[in-house]
Every structure is written in structure tokens, then in C-alpha cells.
Amino acid sequence: MAKITFIQHNGSEIETNGTPGMTVMETAVKNQVPGIDADCGGACACATCHVYVEQEWVEKTGARSPMEADMLDFAFDVKDNSRLSCQIKVTDALDGLRVRVPEKQF
Numbered sequence: 861m862a863k864i865t866f867i868q869h870n871g872s873e874i875e876t877n878g879t880p881g882m883t884v885m886e887t888a889v890k891n892q893v894p895g896i897d898a899d900c901g902g903a904c905a906c907a908t909c910h911v912y913v914e915q916e917w918v919e920k921t922g923a924r925s926p927m928e929a930d931m932l933d934f935a936f937d938v939k940d941n942s943r944l945s946c947q948i949k950v951t952d953a954l955d956g957l958r959v960r961v962p963e964k965q966f
Contacts, residue, residue, distance in 0.1 A: 862955040866893045866911075869963040878950035884959065885909040885945035895961035902946040904928055907935035908966075909945040911959040921948050921957070936964050 861877045864887055868874065878887040888896035888909070897908035904927055913921050918941050924932070928947045932938050945959065 862950050862952060862957065864950070864954070865956075865958045866896070867958060867960045868895065869961060878954070878957075880951050882950050883946050884911070884948040884950060884954075884957070887950060888945060893961070895965070896945060897965050898946065900946075904931055904944060904946055907931050907933075907944060910935040910938075910962055910965055911943055911945045912939055912962065913941045913943050913948075914958040914960070915941060917954070917957050917959075920953060934966075936962055936966055 864876050864878045866874045876887050876891040885898050889898050899908040900906040928944050
């Protein structure tokens with residue numbers, strides 16, 4: 861299990877346990893994290909699971925794929941640390957991961 865903390869726009873935090881092999885988005889949906897809509901179900905075909913990865917975790921979560929970068933063009937307020945949570949696989953190395961949920965998805 862990997863502890864993943866979702867920080868809401870208002871600063872409140874939701875701590876979850878992610879199962880290796882799942883994605884950060886699947887972890888959010890399973891734990892009913894507000895603000896992660898996941899409209900496409902994890903197919904990298906929308907931007908409704910957009911998160912901001914805390915700086916100390918950016919390298920550990922890996923680089924955006926070209927397809928993910930294209931989909932982020934549809935996200936609200938994209939930053940250098942923006943990722944689609946459906947594209948981040950949970951591993952034991954991500955234990956302690958902290959991501960911020962944007963104010964809105966579109």
C-alpha cells in the first residue's frame with residue numbers, strides 16, 4: 861500500500877491508501893475524493909482527473925507522455941507540475957505522495 865494525500869483547493873486533506881498497480885485516479889475514485897471526476901474512466905481521453913503533484917514528488921511520478929500533455933491542453937490552470945492522475949501508476953515508491961486537486965476541472 862502507498863499512502864496518497866489529496867489536498868483540496870481549500871487546504872483540507874484526504875488521506876488514502878493506494879494499491880500498487882492501480883492509478884492515482886482509481887485511488888481517488890475508490891475513496892470518493894471530491895474534485896476528481898474521471899469522466900473517461902482512466903483512458904487519458906479527458907482532463908477531469910487533473911492534479912498538481914507536489915514538487916518533491918514530480919521526478920518520482922515520471923514525465924508526462926505526449927498524449928497526456930495533449931490532454932492537459934483541455935485542463936484548467938495547467939502548471940509545470942500538472943498531471944492527469946489516471947497516468948500515474950501507484951507503486952510502493954510513491955508511499956507518501958501528495959497531490960493538489962485544482963479549484964475546478966474545466
